[in-house]
Amino acid sequence: MTVTKYSANGNDFIIFIAQEKADRSELAKKLCHRQNGVGADGMVVVLPHPEYDFEWEFYNADGSYAAMCGNASRAVAHFAHEKGISKNGKAEFLTGAGVIHATINGLYVVSDMVEPRIIRTDIEEDDEIWWLIDSGVPHLVAVRDNIDTFDLEQARKLREKYNVNVNICKIEGNTMYVRTYERGVEDETLACGTGMVACFIRNHKEGKVPGQVKVHPKSGDELYVSCEEGVYRFGGKVTKTFIAETLI
Ligand SMILES: N[C@H](CCC[C@H](N)C(=O)O)C(=O)O
Numbered sequence: 001m002t003v004t005k006y007s008a009n010g011n012d013f014i015i016f017i018a019q020e021k022a023d024r025s026e027l028a029k030k031l032c033h034r035q036n037g038v039g040a041d042g043m044v045v046v047l048p049h050p051e052y053d054f055e056w057e058f059y060n061a062d063g064s065y066a067a068m069c070g071n072a073s074r075a076v077a078h079f080a081h082e083k084g085i086s087k088n089g090k091a092e093f094l095t096g097a098g099v100i101h102a103t104i105n106g107l108y109v110v111s112d113m114v115e116p117r118i119i120r121t122d123i124e125e126d127d128e129i130w131w132l133i134d135s136g137v138p139h140l141v142a143v144r145d146n147i148d149t150f151d152l153e154q155a156r157k158l159r160e161k162y163n164v165n166v167n168i169c170k171i172e173g174n175t176m177y178v179r180t181y182e183r184g185v186e187d188e189t190l191a192c193g194t195g196m197v198a199c200f201i202r203n204h205k206e207g208k209v210p211g212q213v214k215v216h217p218k219s220g221d222e223l224y225v226s227c228e229e230g231v232y233r234f235g236g237k238v239t240k241t242f243i244a245e246t247l248i
Pocket residue numbers: 011041042060065066068069070071072137138164165182183184185191192193194195
């Protein structure tokens with residue numbers, strides 16, 4: 001089977017087209033395995049849809065299904081556009097969290113995120129306040145002055161306790177820095193789109209940042225997140241890295 005590999009600022013994905021929905025958890029585990037497979041943080045299956053350009057299935061590297069993935073939404077929009085599945089610089093597709101509208105301009109892709117939900121703003125863990133925000137998938141967000149260190153043991157505990165992705169972030173002027181421990185990868189990733197959006201939502205709601213910020217994830221790449229007329233938008237470059245014929 002031919003698969004295409006993308007990196008969205010270090011968050012990497014295997015993408016392929018299928019005609020039928022299926023439980024592809026085992027396949028995702030195999031293909032995402034860093035040594036025995038192609039290696040990726042997640043796997044996206046592009047499926048036909050009667051109303052939208054396509055529908056997707058998204059799986060984390062551990063085979064778990066997730067409703068949404070911000071970085072994969074940008075990568076798959078570019079993939080679909082290049083394949084002619086979507087046209088005119090736009091892609092409109094159905095995810096587990098709702099319909100995503102993406103705009104493709106060369107390698108720069110912007111996804112309009114689904115309506116987020118601020119679930120809790122009062123979670124106290126280890127003497128700091130975390131917000132629980134669903135930006136397509138659930139995220140805990142803490143804001144710190146310094147994110148040079150990220151205690152992954154603490155992140156793992158919080159991930160298990162709340163079944164979420166765990167983010168720490170800091171602000172410097174109109175620039176936000178984000179580090180994310182990702183559910184389903186069970187480690188820190190180099191970027192997490194819904195995590196960057198969740199961090200922006202907290203800081204924007206707390207009046208700490210304007211309506212658009214530059215964001216640097218762990219990879220150091222530069223992306224942006226904005227809130228325009230109530231729509232949370234997330235943009236950055238994507239890179240198509242490989243086309244591979246799978247033998248497993
Ligand atoms: N690990 C997430 C899904 C992928 C999110 C992330 N890769 C993104 O870019 O939004 C979860 O299971 O909730």
